[in-house]
Structures are given as structure tokens and as C-alpha cells.
Amino acid sequence: MASRTMGRNILQQAGYEVILATDGAEAWELLQKQSFDLVASDVDMPKMDGFKLTRNIRGSSALNDLPVILITSLNRPEDMTAGAESGADEYIVKGNFNQQSLLELVAKYI
Secondary structure (H helix, E strand, O other), X not given: OHHHHXXXXXXXXXXXXXXXXXXXXXXXXXXXXXXXXXXXXXXXXXXXXXXXXHHHHHHOOOOOOOOEEEEEOOOOHHHHHHHHHHOOOEXXXXXXXXXXXXXXXXXXXX
């Protein structure tokens, strides 16, 4: 929750419109109803994790080009590999997270 709020605040202060989902399933539902320029998601979420959300996005003909940035505390090599295999464009470990790097990545994809 704190990471989600922090990310939203950083992006809103930079002028981006941000819509939050409480979990991966809600995010997937929102993606079916609205148009988005980018998804920034945690991996560890209830109902649908970020890997599954990313795989769903990549498997959708309507969404497969949507940039996905995973921001997570999961820093094991196998987690990073799972992020890449799911189709995430970027994988940020929260311990390496900083405001400037997030804004640079968002700007790269939008």
C-alpha cells in the first residue's frame, strides 16, 4: 500500500494521470474498460500477481504493446527471470528504487 501510494504521488507530481488498482485482478478489469499508456505494477499482489497480470497483457491482442514496469521487493535471479519471461519491459527492485529512475523509465515508454 505504501509503495503504491508513493509511486502514485511521484507520478502525479510529474504531471501524469494515475489510476490505482487494489490488486492484479482489479487492474486486469480496468485494462479491459479503459485505455492506458503504461502499467506499473507490484509482483506480490492478491488475486492475481504481477507476473500473471503481465502475461495477460502480453496475451491480449488489444494490450500486447502496452509497456509494463514491475516494481517489487523480489530480487532473486529467478524472480527477475520470471519478470522477463512474463514480458515485462522493466523490472525494478524496490531496494534500488528511486524517484528519478522511475520517472526516466516512464518517460522512455510514454
